[in-house]
Amino acid sequence: MSADAPTESQAKSITYCGVCSFPPEYCEFGTSAAKCRDWLQKNHPELVAAVYNPGAIIVESSSYFPYHEHILISILFPPEAVEAAMSNLSVDAKEKAVKAEEAASKRAEKEAAKAEREAAKKASSRVILKRVERTKRKHVIVVSGLEAFGLDLKKVAKDFGKKFACGSSVTKNPSGGEEIVVQGDLSDDILEFIEENYSVVPVDNIDQVEDKKKKKSEAGPA
Amino acid sequence: MFKKPFPHPQKSKLKSSAQRAIRQRIATEFPLLAPHLDFIIPKKSQLDVLKLPDRISLYSLDGQVLFFQHFDDQLIPHLRIVHQYPDCFPIIQTDRGATRFILKGAHLMCPGLTSAGAKMVDGLEKGAVVGVKGEGKENACLVGIMKMTSEEIARINDGVGVEACHYLGDHLWKYVGE
Ligand SMILES: [Zn+2]
Numbered sequence: 001m002s003a004d005a006p007t008e009s010q011a012k013s014i015t016y017c018g019v020c021s022f023p024p025e026y027c028e029f030g031t032s033a034a035k036c037r038d039w040l041q042k043n044h045p046e047l048v049a050a051v052y053n054p055g056a057i058i059v060e061s062s063s064y065f066p067y068h069e070h071i072l073i074s075i076l077f078p079p080e081a082v083e084a085a086m087s088n089l090s091v092d093a094k095e096k097a098v099k100a101e102e103a104a105s106k107r108a109e110k111e112a113a114k115a116e117r118e119a120a121k122k123a124s125s126r127v128i129l130k131r132v133e134r135t136k137r138k139h140v141i142v143v144s145g146l147e148a149f150g151l152d153l154k155k156v157a158k159d160f161g162k163k164f165a166c167g168s169s170v171t172k173n174p175s176g177g178e179e180i181v182v183q184g185d186l187s188d189d190i191l192e193f194i195e196e197n198y199s200v201v202p203v204d205n206i207d208q209v210e211d212k213k214k215k216k217s218e219a220g221p222a
Numbered sequence: 223m224f225k226k227p228f229p230h231p232q233k234s235k236l237k238s239s240a241q242r243a244i245r246q247r248i249a250t251e252f253p254l255l256a257p258h259l260d261f262i263i264p265k266k267s268q269l270d271v272l273k274l275p276d277r278i279s280l281y282s283l284d285g286q287v288l289f290f291q292h293f294d295d296q297l298i299p300h301l302r303i304v305h306q307y308p309d310c311f312p313i314i315q316t317d318r319g320a321t322r323f324i325l326k327g328a329h330l331m332c333p334g335l336t337s338a339g340a341k342m343v344d345g346l347e348k349g350a351v352v353g354v355k356g357e358g359k360e361n362a363c364l365v366g367i368m369k370m371t372s373e374e375i376a377r378i379n380d381g382v383g384v385e386a387c388h389y390l391g392d393h394l395w396k397y398v399g400e
Contacts, residue, residue: 009261011306014361022390023305023361029325030391100319154230 015044024051028104031111122148127194127201129187132211141187142211144179149200153178156198163193223278223292223387224394225327231272231280233399241269244281247297248289251351254310262288262303272399285399290388296351296367298387301395304353304362313353313362314384315341321356324364325391330354330384332375346372354384364389 014023019039020030024047027036040048125148132140143160147153153170157180161168167183182190187208195203236244245263249256263269263283272280277293289297304311316330317339324330335342339357346352346368353362366384375383388394 006257006261010258011261012308014302014305020391021395023359025359025361026325026356026363026390029322100322 015047018043027051032115033104033108034112035115123202123205125149125205127206129190129206129208130211131185131187131209139185141182141184141190142179143182143190144173144177146180146198146201147178149198151198151200153180156180157182159197160190160193164189223290224392224397227393228274228278228397231274233270233272233282236269236271236281240271244269244289244297251297252299252310255307258307258310270399280394280397282399287394287397287399290394296349298351298365298367301362301365301388301390304365308353308362311353311362312343312346312350313355314343314346315339315355315357318357321359321363324354324356324386324389327386327389327392329369329382329386330364330366332370332379332381332383335375335383336379342372342375344372348374352384 016022017024017027017030017036017039019032019036020027022030022036024036024040024044027033027040030036037048037052040051125145127143127145127149130142130144132142134140146156157168157170160166160180160182164182164184164186166186167181169181170178171181173179191203191206191208194201194206241263245259248263249259255262267283269288270282272282272287274280278290280287280290281297282288286302287300288303289299291297299311304313314335316324316334317337319337320330320334320340323334334340343352348368348371350368352366352368354364354366355362364384364386365388366386369382369385370378
């Protein structure tokens with residue numbers, strides 16, 4: 001290496017947002033702007049002023065629902081403040097920025113509503129451990145519904161396989177979704193394992209069911 | 223390139239000769255980065271190569287993607303590298319309006335690079351790897367390849383000026399290796 005090569009790393013250290021993973025200055029373009037701001041306030045209060053100057057459009061999440069959007073903007077962002085914040089932008093960009101900011105607040109509202117819906121969906125979605133009979137005394141457990149909690153099915157399947165030393169794979173089910181098939185009669189053990197290792201899944205949302213014996217047994221004499 | 227999700231890639235170790243070749247290429251393509259290479263890819267480290275569909279290869283160290291390339295084209299740095307060594311890459315600026323589209327994966331059209339809020343770096347060749355940041359921002363949000371020279375972008379001012387390769391929030395950005 002040449003003589004002027006640095007002797008220690010000169011990499012610039014960057015703080016990334018703990019919510020959306022962007023550099024905080026780009027949080028406004030993400031889908032969780034309000035949450036991002038709370039995170040920054042909590043974890044890097046020294047950066048808040050630089051990232052959110054007075055014209056920034058992120059509105060306190062608690063206060064912005066009840067108001068109508070344009071009233072809100074004029075209350076929270078008096079023209080002087082917006083002006084000052086934008087004096088470092090080009091004239092052409094100012095107009096665009098104002099428009100973009102209006103759109104952004106609308107979007108933020110939508111996102112918040114969407115996040116709420118998703119949380120509700122999460123709370124109501126069920127994980128089903130279905131015990132299916134393979135032969136007379138052998139069973140497999142079909143685990144479905146984990147994807148609703150944002151888990152990577154492949155990884156979870158692998159974890160099951162490792163933990164229980166058995167075959168465990170992701171398969172497509174007829175309705176188009178994906179589920180994990182664990183080879184072995186392990187319903188209770190899986191329940192316990194999920195409880196211990198995947199805290200995102202509330203235990204109350206897990207159902208253990210016995211497969212209604214299909215075809216053969218139904219067709220055969222009871 | 224990474225707008226759509228990609229399947230979990232096959233990981234394999236890079237042979238030491240291939241690793242030397244990659245280092246060499248990075249040093250040639252990004253001469254300003256050469257002095258920092260020992261910190262980005264320490265001498266005794268082991269690079270992995272991850273093969274993706276459409277002949278895209280990711281080069282990663284300890285689960286962190288450092289560079290990627292399509293087929294045998296230019297090596298392109300991961301945005302994290304551009305954030306860490308912003309002075310080692312040409313960084314151009316787009317106006318504020320274009321930033322939102324970049325983060326949706328759009329290619330960068332010339333007007334977004336010639337308007338009042340934009341700043342071009344002069345003398346860039348077609349095919350050069352550039353970082354792109356939004357007006358009023360400090361860090362890059364896109365790594366792309368020049369589809370025209372700097373001069374052509376100013377003169378023609380139409381069509382795609384920079385091809386988007388990797389942007390904040392795409393699936394490469396979200397990718398977590400192991
Ligand atoms: Zn964020």
